[in-house]
Amino acid sequence: MSKFGRKGKKKNPEISTASLPDIIFMLLFFFMVVTVMREDDPKVKISKPNATETEKLEKKSLVDYINVGPPVNKILGTEPLIQLDDSFADLSDIRQWIEDNRERRDEAEKPAITTSLKVDKDTRMGIVTDIKQELREANALKINYSVNKGSAIDN
Template identity: 70%
Template structure:
């Protein structure tokens, strides 16, 4: 037993930090994979309503978004505005917006195009109804009302 004692050091051995980068890299890769970069900057405030019966939007590349909500910039008032891509628009612009979105897709995929309506929950239905009428006119029948998943209280 005494031969071990001879070699033993007094000070504590330092903990190896060599595995620390590995752990951090693991976390890093997780976030890199799960991250989705936002493509457009939002100019309107969107607080989506909650619902329990939600479906996932499939094929993100085949979805065009219409944002409706009060502008973030307070100088523009509080009336809900429509944002398409990167700027404010009026209801009449939706037809050309959808046509542009169609142009950008393959011919095969065009009929699968979905329009996702991202609307703030305090917006009145009037503007949403107008948008829906425009979408009907241009033939974009597949829509999805963007909602957050409500956690069930049980």
């Protein structure tokens, strides 16, 4: 009799949650290592084209981004716009922007500065060509066309 009574009263042992923080910390460290800080709010919508012959950009701190694509905010229309850092810009602003970015860096690093063009794949080349001409004038000759890995032929 007493045997059964005792059984009914016995509680399930609690699962120890002491290791839960460890697991979460592990996840946290994983994310801290594999991700990078988001630099700027995208104001233009960019879906990158695909390519296979890609190279990895070595030094993130030496890369400046020019974003080109249709604005996220529909009120601004659908024509592709240029975004430098956090704001929209004109073609004529690029030269000054390059100059400012150059000023920020050490003399030794200047030749390694790369300008990465993040351009939406439906953009026409006209605006890209104009940007490239501006970059040439500003002597920012190392450029990178940002792409996703994938077959270029199915673009």
